[in-house]
Amino acid sequence: MPVITLQLVIFITVAALAIASALGMLFSRNTVYSALLLVFNFTTVAFLYFMMGAPFIGLAQITVYAGAIMVLFLFVIMLLGTEQIARIEQLSAQSVAAVLLGLVIITEAVVVFLLRNPTSLVVTSGGDVVSVNEIGGLLYSQYLLPFEITSFILLVAVVGAIILTKQEKPAGKAVEGEVKK
């Protein structure tokens, strides 16, 4: 076990907050609260990215995930008016899945903590922050094709979202009435 340092204390606090907010998201009855707790979870994870020395990713996490994506979620939740979901029926299949997942994480923790080979890990010294220039250079040189494919995915998603939500006829009466109420 490593020596207790300030960094370690901060990490444990942030990680506990992340897991607690994720659990709160899971068990919250109201979907709006779930979404807000997920925003908090994304923010704590962004803090972890800052700790790792990846400030650009941390900021992208906050702006794209906690900002844009979750606002879209909240917008749709409130538009559809499906905040309250009925009481979750505890199916037996769900408890089986829960037990399986719990076993998976316990196994993983045991394997990683106890059975790992400490010398197999090349730990590089910290302190150096990667500039955005390097990320951009790599993105536009070595990973140009995946970058272009990603942009194409975004284009398809935009067009697909517009087509899916487009009203075919002026028959949008019911939906508008629901929203106004």
Next chain:
Amino acid sequence: MIPLSWYLVLSAALVCIGVFGVISRRNAIAMLLGVELILNAVNINLLAFWRYMDVIHVTGQVFTIMVITAAAAEVAVGLAIFIAVYRNKRTIAAEDVADLKG
């Protein structure tokens, strides 16, 4: 320096919570929230391995950016599908939308 395994355990815990959310929630939007949590945990893994294995090259960060982009596209399309389903069926509870099941 925090051990790499701690990041991995945190990431595994978040993945498990996300998978359980996808399986157990009835609301389709809540299921999509679980998927977001899973993708987020993947990003933690990518960045942790970048930090501890290959800090010279920034490949881990590049792939994280791509995962974030794919997540954004997925959310846009998924929510559009839910809006279309709600318009037709007045519900987005997962078990009520089973028309494709033969």
